[in-house]
Amino acid sequence: MIDTKAATLLQEQYEFVFQEELMEEMANVGTYTRINEGDLLMDVGQYVVSMPLVLSGSVKIMREDKEGNELLLYYLERGDTCAMSFSCCMGNRKSKVRAVAEEDSELLMIPTDYIDKWLLKYPTWKAFVFDSFNGRIDELIETVDSVAFMKLDERLLKYLTDKAKVTGKTEISATHQDIAYDLHTSRVVISRLLKQLEKQGVIKLARNRIEVLKF
DNA sequence: ACATTAAGTGATT
DNA sequence: AATCACTTAATGT
Numbered sequence: 001m002i003d004t005k006a007a008t009l010l011q012e013q014y015e016f017v018f019q020e021e022l023m024e025e026m027a028n029v030g031t032y033t034r035i036n037e038g039d040l041l042m043d044v045g046q047y048v049v050s051m052p053l054v055l056s057g058s059v060k061i062m063r064e065d066k067e068g069n070e071l072l073l074y075y076l077e078r079g080d081t082c083a084m085s086f087s088c089c090m091g092n093r094k095s096k097v098r099a100v101a102e103e104d105s106e107l108l109m110i111p112t113d114y115i116d117k118w119l120l121k122y123p124t125w126k127a128f129v130f131d132s133f134n135g136r137i138d139e140l141i142e143t144v145d146s147v148a149f150m151k152l153d154e155r156l157l158k159y160l161t162d163k164a165k166v167t168g169k170t171e172i173s174a175t176h177q178d179i180a181y182d183l184h185t186s187r188v189v190i191s192r193l194l195k196q197l198e199k200q201g202v203i204k205l206a207r208n209r210i211e212v213l214k215f
Numbered sequence: 216a217c218a219t220t221a222a223g224t225g226a227t228t
Numbered sequence: 229a230a231t232c233a234c235t236t237a238a239t240g241t
Contacts, residue, residue, distance in 0.1 A: 185229075188231075191223065194222095
C-alpha cells in the first residue's frame with residue numbers, strides 16, 4: 001500500500017537525490033510518522049529498528065551519560081537522516097545517542113532490511129548514505145571543536161544561532177535551564193552570559209523566550 | 216492570595 | 229566557570 005502523504009513529500013524534497021523507483025519503494029515500505037515537539041524518538045541503549053528520514057521539521061541528537069548529564073551533538077534537518085541509526089542498524093547494536101523532536105516533524109521510517117539491500121540496488125541511495133555520513137561527521141567535528149576550543153559565551157551564541165537556523169525562527173522558546181542542559185553547564189552561568197549578550201544588543205530576553213537579533 | 220517555576224545577583228571557591 | 233544561597237519576577241491554581 002502506498003502512503004500518498006509520504007510519497008508527495010518525498011517527491012518534493014528528494015526529486016533530485018533519489019531515483020524514481022527508489023522513491024516508490026520508499027513510499028511502499030516506509031512508515032510515515034508525525035511527531036510532536038519534545039517527543040522522544042530514540043534513547044540511549046535502545047535497539048534501532050529503522051532508519052528515520054526527516055521529511056519536515058527537525059530532530060536534535062544528544063549524548064547522555066548514566067548520571068543524566070546531557071550534551072547536544074547536532075540537529076537533523078529536513079532531508080537528513082541519522083548516520084548513527086544506520087551504523088546501529090547494520091551492526092544490530094544499541095543506540096549511543098538520544099533523539100528528541102526539536103519541533104513538530106514528519107518522518108519516514110525505513111525498516112532495517114532495506115537500507116542494506118538498497119546500497120547495491122540503488123546508486124542514488126548509496127550516494128545519499130555516504131553524503132549523510134560526511135555531513136554528520138562534519139557536524140560532530142564542529143561540536144567537538146566548540147566544546148574543546150570555544151569559550152562558553154561563544155558556544156552559547158553558536159547554540160542560539162544554530163537553534164534559530166534549524167527552526168527558521170528568530171524567537172527561541174526555552175528556559176535558561178534547558179539551554180544549560182544542552183550545553184552541559186549550570187543555569188546560573190547561562191543566565192549571566194545571556195544577560196551579557198543582551199547588553200551587547202545581540203539578543204532580547206523574556207521569560208521562556210529569547211529573540212536573536214544579530215547573526 | 217498563595218504556590219510554583221523562571222530568572223537575576225553577590226559572594227565564595 | 230561552578231556552586232550556594234538568596235531575591236525578585238512571572239505564571240498557574
